[in-house]
Amino acid sequence: HATVFQMQKLRCNLCGEIFTAEEPPGIGEEKYDAESGAMIALLKYGSGLPFNRLEQLQASLGVPLPASTQWEIVEQVADRIYPAYLELNFQGAQGEVVYNDDTTAKILELMKENKDASRKGMFSSAILSTVGEHKIALFFTGRKHAGENLEQVLRKRNSGLKTPIQMCDALSRNFSGDFNTLLANCLAHGRRNF
Numbered sequence: 001h002a003t004v005f006q007m008q009k010l011r012c013n014l015c016g017e018i019f020t021a022e023e024p025p026g027i028g029e030e031k032y033d034a035e036s037g038a039m040i041a042l043l044k045y046g047s048g049l050p051f052n053r054l055e056q057l058q059a060s061l062g063v064p065l066p067a068s069t070q071w072e073i074v075e076q077v078a079d080r081i082y083p084a085y086l087e088l089n090f091q092g093a094q095g096e097v098v099y100n101d102d103t104t105a106k107i108l109e110l111m112k113e114n115k116d117a118s119r120k121g122m123f124s125s126a127i128l129s130t131v132g133e134h135k136i137a138l139f140f141t142g143r144k145h146a147g148e149n150l151e152q153v154l155r156k157r158n159s160g161l162k163t164p165i166q167m168c169d170a171l172s173r174n175f176s177g178d179f180n181t182l183l184a185n186c187l188a189h190g191r192r193n194f
Contacts, residue, residue, distance in 0.1 A: 002036070002063040037077035040070050092136040093156040095129030098181070099167045100174055102126070102146035110143065117143075125149040145173040154179040 008021045043049040051067035058065040102125035114120045125146040127138040140149040146168070166181035168174035
């Protein structure tokens with residue numbers, strides 16, 4: 001739910017100055033709380049709900065929340081949790097088994113650069129790392145393919161650990177480059193000669 005506070009404004013006829021009513025006590029300094037930012041991010045990136053659809057949904061519930069404002073809210077939340085993202089990348093590098101794959105993606109900002117870019121491919125890569133009983137899912141979107149993203153993650157790996165098992169299909173883009181892994185290709189792809 002959301003609570004919308006609309007502060008009454010009055011303008012002086014003589015000088016033109018605008019006076020705004022005081023906010024009720026206890027509503028806080030921030031316009032949007034952390035919970036709403038986390039929920040918007042979860043709906044967008046966890047459930048795939050576009051910002052414009054969320055804007056329409058919120059409008060139907062009487063809560064004005066423009067798509068551009070949603071992006072600003074999510075960006076502020078992401079800035080606060082960036083240290084956790086870096087730590088998850090580090091912890092993911094310590095995994096005993098890593099799974100990686102990617103799919104093509106369309107990124108408008110990169111598509112604009114395609115005229116001048118020597119490399120035109122765009123990918124969304126997923127890396128799943130099992131560290132003990134925990135599973136860490138890392139996602140990367142950009143020009144790098146799954147193997148390059150895995151290589152970037154494995155650079156953070158502690159040197160004393162044994163070689164991780166890498167599970168992926170046999171596509172050459174999935175291999176991790178400079179880092180040794182025990183490669184275990186997907187049997188389902190192998191059976192289908194794919």
